[in-house]
Amino acid sequence: MKFLKNKIVLLIACVAIAFACSKDDGISVDLQNEVNEFVWFGMRDFYYWVDEVDDLSNERYPTYNALYTFLNGYSDPKTLFDDLLVDQDRFSWIVDDYEELEASFQGISKSFGYEVGLLRISADSDDLLAYVKYVVPDGPAENGGLVRGDVFTEVNGTQLTVDNFVSLLFENESYTITLSQIQDNVISSTGERIALTAIQLTENPILKAEVLEVEGQKIAYLMYNQFVNNNDYHEELNNAFGEFKSAGATELVLDLRYNGGGSLTTSRILSSMIYGAASANDILGSIVYNQNLANAGLNADLTFLEEVPVLNDDGNQISSLPMNRMNINRVFVLVSGSSASASEFVIAGLLPYMNVTLIGTTTVGKNVGSATLYDSDNYLKSSTLNPNHKYAIQPIISQLANSEGFTDYIDGLDPNIVVDERNYLGDLKPLGDTAEPLLAEALAIITGVARTERLPDNGMESIPYEIPGEEYLNTILLEGELVPDVLRTLLDIE
Structure with missing residues (x-):
């Protein structure tokens, strides 16, 4: 070194x-x-x-x-x-194997293929109820028969509690869950057991992309679960917006309720597809570094994009694709306490330019960005790496602001309309179903059709958790051209 x-x-x-x-x-x-x-x-x-x-x-x-x-x-x-x-600082971390980290940034990880939510059954109990937020296509969970809305309280025959849920759910590569049901706010076991074994799984960030026809209106619905900086996924996202346009969709509901963040490059691409009126001179946001780097002139403005950049493995643009951009002046974003980082940056970045309506619950509150630093002469992987270990660090290196300098959402972005899906356990509709509570709220505003009465709070308290080894899901990554070229040049000085 x-x-x-x-x-x-x-x-x-x-x-x-x-x-x-x-x-x-x-x-x-x-x-x-x-x-x-x-x-x-x-x-x-x-x-x-x-x-x-x-x-x-x-x-x-x-x-x-x-x-x-x-x-x-x-x-x-x-x-x-x-x-x-x-x-x-809630968001910096260190890993001892950067190869696993890099795979995770591409949506590849060892997984059971479902997202789980955890709730304390009552305020005076340490017992937990787990519910399935969504399942990944062709993963172990889907193949085992799990669907969104399934609930369970036992893993390997043991009741989930605040003390054991990490070891039971996140430190085993295989386990058996026992399904439960909720009727009249009473939880009881169904006796059905599902055995699951984790596999190396690649999750497409686009869980759903479809055009809904409701009350004579065509409404685009996009369920987007991670900002993965991958050319194939960027092209697929672009194709989805092309289909929205060709179908004549005039409204967009963007579902980010489970999206913990990812690449800032990808968030710029998505934002540019949503706000089609932007030019390459319009600022989506800014990156502000520590005072030493700021004094060196490394703060950077991020503009909207007019084409989809095609990047090489080093994050440098080598070509581009024509971008499909919607001609809309408002967007409805579905959010929750799992929406973070790049998801929040998209919301904050669009606020000065269009009407953004948030539906759901308060977001995480991550207005900072990180970068992967390797043990090399210039911290980049493209240089000679130290062969004696595979450690890498992912520290927060910047704060993010929109074009109006808005950065103050460390406590999260509050929804315009509060709808908590946890109150609908026992009848949690599939994602994309027009009766699904958060989506239904957006559709009611768009169509002017009165929304059915929202259910009251069921009193179940969410248990926040970090999956061991998967802290990267909650970060904005500063990649490629987003780490200024002058910084790269200075880092190469011998």
Whole structure:
């Protein structure tokens, strides 16, 4: 691991204090774990809140001896990484195998093929009810007979609780669930058991794309579950919008209720397809880096796109496709407490340009972006990687703002109309069904047909959780041209 990264801060910030000695001059302390070195320099150079972390300052560790003494206090790089985070950072993480991370960014992971929601059965109970939000086509769950709306309380014959749900649901590669039913707010077992085994599964981010004909109107419905930066998926998304246009759809309902985020490139593409009146000069949003990088002029404006970029493996554009763009002045977005990051950026980015109606429950509140940093001379995978390990870090490196400078949604975006699907357990309609509660609310506004009375809160409290090893689902990735070219150039300086 070279220490040329110290040059980066000196060159692009012009304010950092260099170490008092070179790496080969006067070092008496042996570094015990080279991964710690990579973690510290990566965080110091790029972390958005670097000025708030004393242990990332050159003033505290002015020499390699001082730095190595500090780093040797950590046997586990993850513990070091966690200790370098500020309290408000919910979204940075570290992995010990970047190949699995890269696969996840393409929608590939070992999975049972369904999304689960967890609810505390009552306020005074630790027992949980699990319900199926959706199933992935051709996955183990669908092949086993699970459908959206199925509920269960037992895994391998054990009642789910707040203490055991992680080990039962997320730390086993196979298990058996026992289905339940809800009648008159009473939960009872059906006795039906379904055995599931996880497989390597590629999930298409487009779960549904169809044109609904309701009360004589043609309404496009898109269920989009992850912003995957993949040329094939971009083309498929473009084709979906082409079908919306050719079918004569004049309204759009965008379902992001389970979309935890992903690529900022993809969010720009989707936003540009929705707001067809935009030109390439219209700003969708901006990326704001830490003060050192901002002083070097690395803050970047993100404009709408007029074509679909075709990118190579390094994230560089090599060609483009004509973009199918809708001619609409409003959009209805279905959201929940699982909608985050790139999903929220699309919403915030469109707000200055068109009428955006949110239906559902409050979103996560992630107005920041991250990037994958590798242990190489310039933090990029295209350079020579350290062959001794596969660690990578995914720190928050920026804050995101729309064209009006709006960034204040750290507590989430509140819906214009509150509809909580958890109140409909026992009769949870299929996604895309015109009677499905969130979609039905949007259709009622579009068509002017009165919506049926909403059900009252059933009192079940959601249990927030992070699936071990899948924290990447809740992030905006700054990729390709979205990490400014000047930054790449500076990182290559020897």
